[in-house]
Amino acid sequence: MTKPLAGITILDLTHVLAGPYCSMTLCDLGAHVIKVERPVIGDDTRAFPPFTKGKSAYFATINHGKKSIALDLKAEGDRAIFERLLARADVILENYRPGVMERMGYGWDDLHTQYPRLIYGAVSGFGHTGPEAKRPAYDMVVQARGGVMSITGEKDREPVRVGASVGDIVAGMFLCQGVLAALVDRERTGQGRKVDVAMLDSQLAILEHAVAITSVTGTPPGPTGARHPSIAPFETFHAADGLFVIAAGNDVLFEKLCVALNLPLADDARFATNPARVENARLLKRLIEAVTLDKTRAHWIAKLGAAGIPSGPIQNVAQAMRDPQILARNMVVDVLDRNGRPAFKAAGNPIKMSGLGDPTVRAAAPDLDGDRGEILRWLEEKG
Amino acid sequence: MTKPLAGITILDLTHVLAGPYCSMTLCDLGAHVIKVERPVIGDDTRAFPPFTKGKSAYFATINHGKKSIALDLKAEGDRAIFERLLARADVILENYRPGVMERMGYGWDDLHTQYPRLIYGAVSGFGHTGPEAKRPAYDMVVQARGGVMSITGEKDREPVRVGASVGDIVAGMFLCQGVLAALVDRERTGQGRKVDVAMLDSQLAILEHAVAITSVTGTPPGPTGARHPSIAPFETFHAADGLFVIAAGNDVLFEKLCVALNLPLADDARFATNPARVENARLLKRLIEAVTLDKTRAHWIAKLGAAGIPSGPIQNVAQAMRDPQILARNMVVDVLDRNGRPAFKAAGNPIKMSGLGDPTVRAAAPDLDGDRGEILRWLEEKG
Numbered sequence: 001m002t003k004p005l006a007g008i009t010i011l012d013l014t015h016v017l018a019g020p021y022c023s024m025t026l027c028d029l030g031a032h033v034i035k036v037e038r039p040v041i042g043d044d045t046r047a048f049p050p051f052t053k054g055k056s057a058y059f060a061t062i063n064h065g066k067k068s069i070a071l072d073l074k075a076e077g078d079r080a081i082f083e084r085l086l087a088r089a090d091v092i093l094e095n096y097r098p099g100v101m102e103r104m105g106y107g108w109d110d111l112h113t114q115y116p117r118l119i120y121g122a123v124s125g126f127g128h129t130g131p132e133a134k135r136p137a138y139d140m141v142v143q144a145r146g147g148v149m150s151i152t153g154e155k156d157r158e159p160v161r162v163g164a165s166v167g168d169i170v171a172g173m174f175l176c177q178g179v180l181a182a183l184v185d186r187e188r189t190g191q192g193r194k195v196d197v198a199m200l201d202s203q204l205a206i207l208e209h210a211v212a213i214t215s216v217t218g219t220p221p222g223p224t225g226a227r228h229p230s231i232a233p234f235e236t237f238h239a240a241d242g243l244f245v246i247a248a249g250n251d252v253l254f255e256k257l258c259v260a261l262n263l264p265l266a267d268d269a270r271f272a273t274n275p276a277r278v279e280n281a282r283l284l285k286r287l288i289e290a291v292t293l294d295k296t297r298a299h300w301i302a303k304l305g306a307a308g309i310p311s312g313p314i315q316n317v318a319q320a321m322r323d324p325q326i327l328a329r330n331m332v333v334d335v336l337d338r339n340g341r342p343a344f345k346a347a348g349n350p351i352k353m354s355g356l357g358d359p360t361v362r363a364a365a366p367d368l369d370g371d372r373g374e375i376l377r378w379l380e381e382k383g
Numbered sequence: 384m385t386k387p388l389a390g391i392t393i394l395d396l397t398h399v400l401a402g403p404y405c406s407m408t409l410c411d412l413g414a415h416v417i418k419v420e421r422p423v424i425g426d427d428t429r430a431f432p433p434f435t436k437g438k439s440a441y442f443a444t445i446n447h448g449k450k451s452i453a454l455d456l457k458a459e460g461d462r463a464i465f466e467r468l469l470a471r472a473d474v475i476l477e478n479y480r481p482g483v484m485e486r487m488g489y490g491w492d493d494l495h496t497q498y499p500r501l502i503y504g505a506v507s508g509f510g511h512t513g514p515e516a517k518r519p520a521y522d523m524v525v526q527a528r529g530g531v532m533s534i535t536g537e538k539d540r541e542p543v544r545v546g547a548s549v550g551d552i553v554a555g556m557f558l559c560q561g562v563l564a565a566l567v568d569r570e571r572t573g574q575g576r577k578v579d580v581a582m583l584d585s586q587l588a589i590l591e592h593a594v595a596i597t598s599v600t601g602t603p604p605g606p607t608g609a610r611h612p613s614i615a616p617f618e619t620f621h622a623a624d625g626l627f628v629i630a631a632g633n634d635v636l637f638e639k640l641c642v643a644l645n646l647p648l649a650d651d652a653r654f655a656t657n658p659a660r661v662e663n664a665r666l667l668k669r670l671i672e673a674v675t676l677d678k679t680r681a682h683w684i685a686k687l688g689a690a691g692i693p694s695g696p697i698q699n700v701a702q703a704m705r706d707p708q709i710l711a712r713n714m715v716v717d718v719l720d721r722n723g724r725p726a727f728k729a730a731g732n733p734i735k736m737s738g739l740g741d742p743t744v745r746a747a748a749p750d751l752d753g754d755r756g757e758i759l760r761w762l763e764e765k766g
Contacts (some may be wrong), residue, residue, distance in 0.1 A: 004568035004576065021591070029564045044633065049613055049658070050599035057595040108737075125693070127735065130711030136693045138630035140609075140617060145628075145695040147703035149609070151546025152535065158619065158626065159697055161609045162545045163534025164589045171733075173556045178734040180563035181412045185387035187570035193387065194737040201714045201733040203703075206547045208404070208730065210700045211715075212440040215728040216433035220700040226523070226532070226544045230432055234523060236541065243541065245528075247521035250427065275432065310508070310519045312528040314542055317593045317603040320530035320586075328513030331584045332594075345598035347591065350554075350584040351561040352510065354491075354577040 001355030003030025008183065011036060011089040012066065015043040017165055018123045018199060019095040020062045021172035028349040033066040034085065034375055035366065042070065042368035052344050053337060060365035061346045064335050068366035069375045073104050084379050086111065091119045091179055097136065098128045108194045119182045119192040123175045127198030137199055139167035146203025151210050153223040171202040232277035236314060238289050239297035247310040260307045261291045321345065335362045384738030386413025391566065394419060394472040395449065398426040400548055401506045401582060402478040403445045404555035411732040412739070416449040417468065417758060418749065425453065425751040435727050436720060443748035444729045447718050451749035452758045456487050467762050469494065474502040474562055480519065481511045491577045502565045502575040506558045510581030520582055522550035529586025534593050536606035554585040615660035619697060621672050622680035630693040643690045644674045704728065718745045
């Protein structure tokens with residue numbers, strides 16, 4: 001069985017994170033990704049730490065398995081190569097500021113006329129429309145402006161950044177969805193589409209709960225530390241040896257929790273319903289911790305697990321990378337160096353699919369322009 | 384031009400957030416989503432606040448535009464309806480604990496034998512394999528265990544939850560990608576595939592940077608408040624009237640920033656390179672704030688914007704929902720009630736696509752079993 005995107009060629013002009021994250025997923029699903037980089041410097045992230053054997057592990061994490069060719073899209077010879085690639089590609093991805101592709105003669109209208117089957121995927125800070133379309137952005141700018149930082153952090157303290165680069169990554173994921181939907185459509189219509197994803201839009205799109213609360217109550221929610229804003233108990237608790245999470249999302253789970261902790265609260269009016277528990281969450285936390293402080297978190301996680309109550313430890317990234325369930329799912333993979341030896345570890349592909357395979361190694365990330373010969377030969381073969 | 388997923392039917396057994404978020408996206412892209420709910424109670428989120436006119440706005444945010452039928456999959460008559468739906472569906476989505484579908488006779492192996500074109504998408508806390516496959520999970524359990532909480536929050540304080548439900552939503556997005564890739568594949572092979580996404584896996588998958596740092600240095604990163612861990616200046620700064628973000632991601636932007644702030648630091652060895660600036664980030668923050676405290680954040684954002692330096696305000700969700708760029712992108716939409724009147728506002732579709740349309744209203748969320756008649760008539764028509 002072939003991979004689901006076998007035979008699909010992605011011409012990838014994106015750099016840094018949002019676009020390359022999208023093409024990484026497409027590559028893991030079997031697409032042939034040709035990374036087109038600017039000469040000499042290439043993708044900015046080739047210079048981002050951490051480094052291993054003189055190469056950026058950050059770059060390699062996102063770009064493993066892709067092919068690289070360096071092209072100067074203002075130089076005639078390289079433009080000719082690029083146009084031969086366009087004629088063979090199924091998808092072009094770019095993350096320039098709006099207008100840059102048009103000035104090079106490769107805007108959507110031109111490309112769609114010349115290559116009607118080509119799908120055009122763009123990701124940018126603010127999108128291709130609207131008053132601020134041409135402003136630059138980075139992850140934290142859209143985390144800040146889009147609202148996610150305002151609900152992340154502790155009450156009465158300054159907002160904090162989400163530790164993961166969700167400003168970039170979520171936008172790259174929406175781009176991936178749009179491109180895949182356009183591929184489904186093209187199988188039936190023969191026509192490509194343009195997909196335009198903005199990092200700022202994508203931040204609002206993941207705030208389903210906060211937007212609903214703001215719209216209905218008129219009051220935007222603030223940060224709540226480690227508590228869920230509208231479910232209780234659903235937060236961190238201290239055990240004898242550290243923090244763990246209990247997530248009792250409904251009345252049945254709360255009753256089971258009371259039994260497991262030997263806490264006679266299930267018939268107490270202050271805790272009888274979820275709204276009441278949210279109202280009295282600070283008191284509830286203290287009553288629960290008065291019990292949980294006495295034993296280790298492993299004790300409680302095992303006990304609550306046996307009772308069917310969701311709970312788990314707070315793990316740092318090293319602990320997560322050793323987690324038996326994560327390892328059993330092949331979610332930590334070896335990225336190879338150019339000599340085929342394991343260089344460092346990266347997260348695996350979270351999309352498990354029948355017939356896809358789930359290897360625990362990843363091909364090396366390409367050197368800048370390292371696949372020029374192979375790509376030119378591939379073009380020759382295609383005629 | 385039709386929507387890209389026009390004619391694709393999704394049989395959606397999922398509830399709460401991860402699965403319904405996936406089918407919401409598929410619905411926005413044109414798929415026909417039939418939500419199969421358990422009788423009487425339906426999706427748990429029908430009881431989640433906030434409420435408007437007695438209905439959950441939370442439920443409606445995620446389920447607008449879908450159709451609902453209530454089926455008891457253990458009752459003979461309802462099973463017969465369900466099986467007629469299976470014969471017509473392109474995709475089935477479920478988020479039961481692993482093994483539940485098998486016990487009902489609707490496991491992947493059985494379904495694939497009987498309906499070889501059907502795509503099977505599953506999202507669960509820990510996935511369908513591994514020692515803990517059958518444990519329940521909620522958003523915060525996987526945020527905690529997967530590592531994202533350990534890098535979110537302030538240094539030397541307890542970790543905090545990401546305010547957005549990324550434990551659910553990111554998993555729903557990976558599921559959506561897998562299902563779409565399987566649809567692309569099926570156009571060529573005629574065969575469905577099973578997609579198995581775990582919420583825990585999905586959390587590790589968005590930690591590209593933290594995993595690379597942990598693997599290369601042996602030391603997991605901790606929370607850094609509102610600072611990017613390896614780029615400076617890339618954090619929040621105080622202006623006269625509030626907090627804003629400056630994201631100067633490379634040397635060229637840093638030089639422009641020094642000019643814009645009239646700060647003679649570009650030739651200072653302590654700030655000459657990004658690694659040096661990261662090393663001296665606390666000092667750099669104070670030197671920059673000594674300037675920025677003097678004027679409003681609007682002043683600085685306009686000035687830095689004119690100089691091409693990414694910056695922006697920290698906005699709460701109400702401010703984000705009034706942001707002119709967000710409004711220009713149709714990212715705040717009206718969800719209608721069953722009488723066709725605007726009931727409340729939700730986030731729009733971040734996947735802008737040629738030929739898709741970008742309406743600023745959304746059809747109402749379905750009442751429980753509210754489309755039974757229409758769905759049965761649709762089955763009749765299909766024969």
